[in-house]
Amino acid sequence: MANDDINIIPYEGLKELNNAQKESIIQSIQKLEKKIFPKNEQMEILNEIKKRTNTLILALSKNSAPQKKKNKLKNKKKSKTNLKNSKMNELITEKSSHSENYIVNGYLIYSKKDSIIKFAVDPSKRNSGIGWKLLSYSMQRMTNQTPKDHKINLAVDVNRLPAQHLYTKSGFKIKEQINDYYEPGRHAYIMEYVVS
Numbered sequence: 001m002a003n004d005d006i007n008i009i010p011y012e013g014l015k016e017l018n019n020a021q022k023e024s025i026i027q028s029i030q031k032l033e034k035k036i037f038p039k040n041e042q043m044e045i046l047n048e049i050k051k052r053t054n055t056l057i058l059a060l061s062k063n064s065a066p067q068k069k070k071n072k073l074k075n076k077k078k079s080k081t082n083l084k085n086s087k088m089n090e091l092i093t094e095k096s097s098h099s100e101n102y103i104v105n106g107y108l109i110y111s112k113k114d115s116i117i118k119f120a121v122d123p124s125k126r127n128s129g130i131g132w133k134l135l136s137y138s139m140q141r142m143t144n145q146t147p148k149d150h151k152i153n154l155a156v157d158v159n160r161l162p163a164q165h166l167y168t169k170s171g172f173k174i175k176e177q178i179n180d181y182y183e184p185g186r187h188a189y190i191m192e193y194v195v196s
């Protein structure tokens with residue numbers, strides 16, 4: 001997938017989508033949360049974005065294979081006795097397939113106060129520039145909302161070197177290390193960006 005196919009957009013900018021589509025996006029983010037982060041680091045995304053101080057930024061692409069077509073392929077493999085039931089399921093899916101038009105490639109949640117709360121890119125989409133686009137867009141929004149010399153912070157696992165490299169490339173510097181930040185034996189760097 002070309003990086004140009006990815007749209008970086010704030011969640012509140014999805015006004016043209018219906019509630020089912022928005023719900024599908026939130027469910028996709030929640031699935032990524034479970035896929036990427038250990039249980040003690042997972043967030044209830046809907047609760048986080050309901051907070052007035054938090055902003056969700058998404059890296060979305062259009063789904064090139066509609067759900068209806070996928071189900072038709074599955075139906076061809078089913079026996080005649082199951083065909084009647086599968087046709088009914090297909091009709092239900094056909095009505096709801098438009099709610100799954102988008103693929104969530106990554107997301108970032110930041111607090112309007114001073115921190116990046118959560119940042120994730122689908123593991124299958126890493127090293128394609130999505131993380132850089134998502135972080136750059138978010139940093140631009142954050143720095144436009146804050147005065148000069150304001151500090152933006154984030155925490156990153158000391159062993160997540162690619163993430164640290166991305167943050168350093170964006171202008172973050174390691175401020176301190178906090179031992180056992182995530183759990184016993186898992187330490188974090190607190191990184192800081194000073195708005196200039």
